[in-house]
Amino acid sequence: MVPALVTVSGLLLAALVLRPQRGLLTGSTTPPISTLGLVGLLAVGWLAGAARFAARYREAADRLVGPSPRAERLRSAAAVLLTGGAFAVPLLMFVFYSQTSTGPLPEVDPPPPSQSPSPNPGQPIQQVVPMPGESPQRSEPASSFAHFGVAALVVVAVVGAVLVWLRMRSARRRPAVTASSDTATAEEALAEAVESGLRALRGDDARTAVIACYAAMERSLGASGVTRRISDSPTDLLERAVADGAVPGVHARALTGLFREARYSSHPMDDTQVQKARAALDAIAARLAERAEAAAQNADTTADFADRAQDR
Amino acid sequence: MTIHQATDAPAALTPQQAGKRAREVLDEIGRAVVGKPEALDLVMLGVLAGGHVLIEDLPGLGKTLLARSFATTLGLDFRRIQFTPDLLPSDVSGAPFYDQRSGEMVFRPGPLFTQLLLADEINRTPPKTQAALLEAMAESQVSVDGTTRRLPQPFMVIATANPIEYEGTYTLPEAQLDRFLLRVRMGYLPTGLEASMLRARIDRAAPEAVLQTLSSPAELLAMRAGLEQVEVEDDLVEYIIALVDATRNDPQIQVGASPRGGLALVQLARARAVLDGRDFLTPEDVKAVAVPALAHRVTLKPELWVRQIETDDVLARLVESVPTPRTLPRSGGQRAEQR
Numbered sequence: 140m141v142p143a144l145v146t147v148s149g150l151l152l153a154a155l156v157l158r159p160q161r162g163l164l165t166g167s168t169t170p171p172i173s174t175l176g177l178v179g180l181l182a183v184g185w186l187a188g189a190a191r192f193a194a195r196y197r198e199a200a201d202r203l204v205g206p207s208p209r210a211e212r213l214r215s216a217a218a219v220l221l222t223g224g225a226f227a228v229p230l231l232m233f234v235f236y237s238q239t240s241t242g243p244l245p246e247v248d249p250p251p252p253s254q255s256p257s258p259n260p261g262q263p264i265q266q267v268v269p270m271p272g273e274s275p276q277r278s279e280p281a282s283s284f285a286h287f288g289v290a291a292l293v294v295v296a297v298v299g300a301v302l303v304w305l306r307m308r309s310a311r312r313r314p315a316v317t318a319s320s321d322t323a324t325a326e327e328a329l330a331e332a333v334e335s336g337l338r339a340l341r342g343d344d345a346r347t348a349v350i351a352c353y354a355a356m357e358r359s360l361g362a363s364g365v366t367r368r369i370s371d372s373p374t375d376l377l378e379r380a381v382a383d384g385a386v387p388g389v390h391a392r393a394l395t396g397l398f399r400e401a402r403y404s405s406h407p408m409d410d411t412q413v414q415k416a417r418a419a420l421d422a423i424a425a426r427l428a429e430r431a432e433a434a435a436q437n438a439d440t441t442a443d444f445a446d447r448a449q450d451r
Numbered sequence: 452m453t454i455h456q457a458t459d460a461p462a463a464l465t466p467q468q469a470g471k472r473a474r475e476v477l478d479e480i481g482r483a484v485v486g487k488p489e490a491l492d493l494v495m496l497g498v499l500a501g502g503h504v505l506i507e508d509l510p511g512l513g514k515t516l517l518a519r520s521f522a523t524t525l526g527l528d529f530r531r532i533q534f535t536p537d538l539l540p541s542d543v544s545g546a547p548f549y550d551q552r553s554g555e556m557v558f559r560p561g562p563l564f565t566q567l568l569l570a571d572e573i574n575r576t577p578p579k580t581q582a583a584l585l586e587a588m589a590e591s592q593v594s595v596d597g598t599t600r601r602l603p604q605p606f607m608v609i610a611t612a613n614p615i616e617y618e619g620t621y622t623l624p625e626a627q628l629d630r631f632l633l634r635v636r637m638g639y640l641p642t643g644l645e646a647s648m649l650r651a652r653i654d655r656a657a658p659e660a661v662l663q664t665l666s667s668p669a670e671l672l673a674m675r676a677g678l679e680q681v682e683v684e685d686d687l688v689e690y691i692i693a694l695v696d697a698t699r700n701d702p703q704i705q706v707g708a709s710p711r712g713g714l715a716l717v718q719l720a721r722a723r724a725v726l727d728g729r730d731f732l733t734p735e736d737v738k739a740v741a742v743p744a745l746a747h748r749v750t751l752k753p754e755l756w757v758r759q760i761e762t763d764d765v766l767a768r769l770v771e772s773v774p775t776p777r778t779l780p781r782s783g784g785q786r787a788e789q790r
Contacts, residue, residue: 145784353776369774373733403684403778 176237182229196221219303226295287445319409343409345381346401352400352416353438359427373399383429386423394419463676466730471732473499473726476665484513484659484772485651486644493635493743494521502632502673503588503608505573505747514611514638516659518569521609526664527672528603530565534576540583544593558595563587566603566668570610573688574620581627584608588630589768597683605671617735619787625750632715633740634747636763653656674725683732686776690734691716691745692742697769698749704765706750708778734775742766 151352336375357367357376365380377395396418401408464472477495484491490506494517497504506514508615515531522529532543536748537747543562562568563584573581587593610631614622628634640648649659699707720736727736746762755765 251671312606350779357778367778370738370771372738372775375738376736398778399733400731402730402778403687403733 157315163403175236178232182232185228185232186225189228190219193225215306223299225305227292230288230292230295234292235283236284237288288437325428345410348413349397349401349408349416352395352420353402356394356420356423358387359424363427363430385427387426390419390422394423411443435445454636462673463680463705464670464673466677466725467728469499469674469677470725470728472666472670474522477762478727479662479665480517481705481706483515483520485648487517487637490635493633493740495726496719496722496740497632497635498525498671499674499678499725500632500718501605501607501678503610503630504510505628505634506609506637507614507634507747508611510613514560514637515569515571517637517773518567518609518611520662520697522567522569523662524665526565526667527566527605528668528670529567529569530562531569531571532562533571534573534580535715536577538576538580540580541595543583544595546598554648556596556600559602560598561593562749563593564602566605566607566616568606568608570608571713572613573610574623575619578624581621581623584610585630588627588766596628604671605668605675613703629709629711629749631746631747633719634648635743643765652703678718678721681724681730683717683721683731684776686780687720687732687737687766688717688733690773690776691720691737694770695745697773698766701765703752703755703760705752707708708745708748711714712745712748712766715748718740719744738770738775741770785786 259312293331353373360376361367363385365376365383365385367376371379372393377391380386380391397412397419400406403423461755473495477491480489480491492528494506496506506517508514518531519529521527534708543561544563545559547558550557558702570584573584574752587602587606588608591604591606593600593602612623639645639694652658694709694716695708695713698704698712701707717739721730723736723740724732746766749766750760751760751762751765755778762769
């Protein structure tokens with residue numbers, strides 16, 4: 140129903156715009172407002188289309204099962220590009236339109252050159268425009284419009300770039316930011332997790348000790364950003380942690396193997412396995428602490444600011 | 452034509468030994484069937500778990516070669532039936548005929564009486580002939596003229612099917628699909644591997660690689676017996692049940708997996724553990740075989756057909772949503788509860 144209405148009204152509009160007595164191809168006789176309106180319509184159409192596509196894309200991406208880290212990165216990049224493209228293309232259309240209409244426009248537009256209340260009085264940049272030695276009568280309105288477009292584009296681009304940068308930064312520094320913003324609690328949690336694993340190691344039951352070791356690794360991984368998903372098998376978690384670089388592969392693999400045996404088999408477990416689990420956990424804890432420390436050093440006020448901005 | 456009968460009850464191999472032998476067999480088959488390690492692994496799991504395998508894909512992807520390679524390497528007696536629209540049930544199971552010398556009706560066994568049967572293009576034959584396979588596949592026996600005859604052991608069917616959308620095919624009935632332990636999709640080779648496959652063919656100067664027989668029917672039975680020693684923890688049984696149950700409650704699925712699906716999932720997962728050289732089951736085993744074991748047992752809602760959603764996709768989504776067993780076992784899990 141709605142698409143039909145849109146189509147019919149679009150056709151009506153096209154017919155109106157293409158009225159023969161206006162002269163189809165002579166741009167100068169066409170009142171600028173109708174061309175501007177066309178550009179505006181195109182821009183709105185593009186925005187609507189892009190928004191629809193982005194929504195659909197997000198839906199499909201959400202349904203993606205177990206994406207690899209690479210696919211994950213691609214997905215986030217695509218999300219940013221989609222949003223950027225949705226706004227950048229209409230803006231560019233306006234800019235190009237205002238540039239091309241610089242020539243034919245002047246005779247049509249009568250407003251007084253200086254101190255004219257511009258169509259967008261709120262824009263401070265426009266006050267700067269008319270100053271240098273251009274002949275004010277001819278190009279003022281068009282150029283002010285062009286400058287407005289360029290300025291808006293620049294503002295949007297800068298804001299977008301800053302947002303993207305902040306997001307990438309916070310995504311990359313997620314563990315770091317956590318560690319730096321409340322360093323004490325995160326490190327305490329990590330230390331506590333490792334300690335609880337080691338405490339369990341001192342217990343009598345070797346099986347429980349190995350499982351507790353693994354649980355400690357899992358918790359400290361969670362604290363550093365690699366959380367266990369609900370449908371993760373031990374290997375899934377291991378692969379993500381290794382791909383993330385959070386843990387040394389050899390030790391994490393050894394600990395995971397030991398855990399699987401302890402958790403899912405009735406094999407007798409003895410001290411050698413506990414020793415191995417302990418060594419692996421030590422190595423993993425060392426790596427995690429190293430990462431947390433390096434991240435804490437790197438994290439500066441900007442990261443904090445970004446984190447807070449995102450929190451808000 | 453000799454049919455190797457397993458003379459005595461096989462001494463069971465340990466899961467580790469069985470896994471080692473199975474990997475040797477797979478390596479040998481890998482010389483002939485290039486670049487399909489996942490498909491080979493899955494078929495091997497079906498062989499180890501003692502089930503029938505359905506290979507579904509387009510023509511010319513090496514389905515027949517794969518089945519023949521398994522028969523050769525495992526030392527199984529091998530027959531092949533090319534299913535055509537005019538094939539009759541008696542062409543499959545055998546029929547009595549009149550022996551003029553003795554003046555009696557004598558049963559002449561059909562190609563079904565073998566150890567590894569390749570049922571090629573099984574969906575090209577009408578349901579009547581497809582049904583002739585049913586009893587044989589489920590019960591390992593054939594009833595003709597009121598007499599029931601046992602099939603040789605081990606007996607397994609590797610059936611190939613072209614995708615249903617192609618002309619001149621009869622969709623396999625649900626009941627028969629359920630009798631296959633797993634469904635394997637082969638898919639095209641990556642171009643690099645396809646080139647090396649062609650190169651290997653040119654260098655070999657013979658149509659196919661000659662494979663060695665590495666095993667025997669008796670050993671296969673022993674390997675299957677080894678499968679039974681793989682232990683399954685209670686939490687994993689619950690996980691399997693949760694997966695099967697999820698197929699019955701999913702909004703996109705009309706008919707969920709049967710209890711036979713759960714059994715198949717257990718056996719295939721155990722086979723995967725054996726192939727990995729373990730004698731205990733882990734969540735990885737279950738996750739890895741869930742889609743091949745269950746996807747052909749569920750029926751999607753009709754409207755999804757239009758959206759080109761396949762059971763494989765739906766099952767993969769389910770596997771990603773069903774929780775795996777928690778890290779700490781229930782008995783000693785106080786501290787982990789806090790997470």
